[in-house]
Amino acid sequence: MHRIRYLIQKEFRQIVRDKTILLMMTVLPIIQLIVLASAASNEVKDVQVVIVDKDQSEISRTITNKVNANDWFTLLATTFDQDAAFAYMQSGDADVILEIPKDFEQRFYRGEAPQMQMLVNAINGQQATVGSGYLSSLIADVNQDILIDEPRLLSTTNGRQSATIVSNNWYNPELKYPHFMAPGILAELTALLVIILSAMNVVKEREVGTIEQINVTPIKKWEFILGKLVPFLCVGLVLLTMGLITSKIVFGIPIRGSMFLVFGYGIINIICVLGLGLLISNFAETQQQAIFVAFFFVMIFILMCGLFTPIESMPVWAQKLTIPNPLAHFISVTRKVLLKGSGFMDVKWEFIYTISLAIIFNTFAIWSYKKQQ
Structure with a gap:
């Protein structure tokens, strides 16, 4: 446990020293959330x-x-x-x-x-x-x-008047698109920023040479991955918290469900995408390679997450491919819990899928990390 604690302390110090990461944790996500939630709309006008x-x-x-x-x-x-x-x-x-x-x-x-x-x-x-x-x-x-x-x-x-249909919009009665888009964009930004940051992490240490100093220590591979995972998990939770506060203040999104459920799922989802990011980082030789590979997955996740195109409208084969997409499950949970007030049983399958993906990604991240003593 002492080794893991020292690793976590080292990662936090590197994060605090890196002004770029601090900027990506604070100012940039807020600006992106406000701009995208205001501009991204399926509503047709004019x-x-x-x-x-x-x-x-x-x-x-x-x-x-x-x-x-x-x-x-x-x-x-x-x-x-x-x-x-x-x-x-x-x-x-x-x-x-x-x-x-x-x-x-x-x-x-x-x-x-x-x-x-x-x-x-x-x-x-x-x-x-x-x-x-x-x-x-x-x-x-x-x-x-x-x-x-x-x-x-x-x-x-024939004495019959045509039928009249009266609609009643549930969960978003005023049909405000920021209420629909903000939870999805919040989930997207949290997951994608964490993927990119973690994908660049191990490669950066390899480029500056500090990874060699770690490799000659008795640190086990799972301890190394866990030491990388915990700090970026905290980063992801900070992003999620700031995004929720901003969405409530700027867009007035309703929060009908349990925040414990949102953060509980958020922890699992962030661990899942961190495993994918660290897996990418283990195989990449340079930060440029890591960014390119990360963006390959990011584009697929965005286009097939249901943020802009309903998953139900996709072909059956595409709907199946959304199952290993952690971003699709994150968006589903945030919308269901925040807008509908759904409970755990309503999102249990999202939990099951994401926990399974988290185990798979992090297991491969540990296995693929090449530690030479």
């Missing part, structure tokens, strides 16, 4: 709409006015000419073209169920899908309002 109004009726004017008044849309133009509307889309200015055909209102009041045409610029798939959904919902609301204001129209629909 959908550019052109309306081709060939009907010039009360209903078409109502639809136009609602589009113009809605915060989600920007009405670029209202025209009679379809070619003029196509010019807007061809130039990339328009996201959606809504064409209201001639005699639309007359056919509607006769109960003939007339159709409108919606042309969507699908180069940006998310803008197209969400924007057209917004516009379809607005048109459905107009249709519902007309049926309510004109009871006589019910006779043309």
Whole structure:
């Protein structure tokens, strides 16, 4: 135990002396969290709409006015000419073209169920899908309002009024994307910074020559890895704590679950990613190599962690590959506990997967460390 204690003291002294690490522990994560949580959003705003109004009726004017008044849309133009509307889309200015055909209102009041045409610029798939959904919902609301204001129209629909769906958003009722993104970005920053710092650690000692002095001592391999792991575990917990405080103060994220559960899982996850970082560091010859290899895993972890793309929307094979992704489990736990107030039984599988990964990564880190006496 004395040897491990001296190793931990040595690592803490190196961390305190290194101004770069101190900066990465304090200022940079806070700036990244604030910027990314504010900027990273799946919310679609400012959908550019052109309306081709060939009907010039009360209903078409109502639809136009609602589009113009809605915060989600920007009405670029209202025209009679379809070619003029196509010019807007061809130039990339328009996201959606809504064409209201001639005699639309007359056919509607006769109960003939007339159709409108919606042309969507699908180069940006998310803008197209969400924007057209917004516009379809607005048109459905107009249709519902007309049926309510004109009871006589019910006779043309066999006396049945169309069903009304009332949505109730749980856990994030105001649909604030910072509340959704901040816990995920916090988990991402904590895990990724710890991976990079630990991946560079052993290589740095090898480059400056201090690793040779350690190798001639009677320190066992597992003691060496444990001595490296504990200080960076403390670094990760400091990052997690500062990130939670910042998220609460700046974004006002709700904390509905147990903080003991968050930090308990955080310790396990940090130990897991530290094992991976130390494993990378054992095989790398230079810090540059360690950074490149670490970024290889970092990019895979980010793209397949569910932060920006729901895991359920991925192909089945990709969903399977998220199981050995500690970042995906960290994001899942933080969102479930902080936003939903989930308990241990709700996140037990994340604990099981992460504990298994922690054992595997750290075992290989100990095995791969080459100690020559």
